[in-house]
Amino acid sequence: MGDVWEAVKAVGTGFATTFMHLFRKPITEQYPEYKRMMPVRARARIILTRDPDGGERCVACSLCSAVCPVSCISMEAGEREEDGRRYARWFRINFARCIYCGLCEEACPTSAIQLTPEYEFAKRDILDFVYEKEDLLVDHQGKDPEYNYYRHAGIVTGVGGKGEHIGESEPVNIRSNLP
Ligand code: SF4
């Protein structure tokens, strides 16, 4: 008898909820004429930002790629001849695989990769979801207007190679550990 009463109560609760909704004002948003303002921290389209001096923030460290749970980021690192600064020769995100978890942004040491609230980039062809560096790189600093990685980390100064500065040890030859 107890089970029957529980079942009747569950059905009654369901009908009561449905009945109450009959008298509520419907919430219909006329998208796309009306577009809801997304919170600043909403996670949608990804961009690659620049530092306040206009330089590319990405140093092609691959941390974002390593942390990405669906492996949708790939890149190739290059090194500038004039100052030894690393950059991404190419940088690719497959948005068809991205789950917008934000882990890449969390992992990035230079604040280069950022998720934005822009959610309107549906495509018909799945291959169009593969974004190259030129599609990702923007001309602003995103959420981090002040941050410049190279104000905190050094660049090659031209006064000597690795291990040649005063009191600096020779770089460790990791191959010496190999059998
Ligand atoms: S948001 Fe998540 S799934 Fe998308 S690229 Fe970044 S780490 Fe990968």
Ligand code: SF4
């Ligand atoms: S976007 Fe950030 S984490 Fe990814 S390679 Fe560039 S600097 Fe490293």
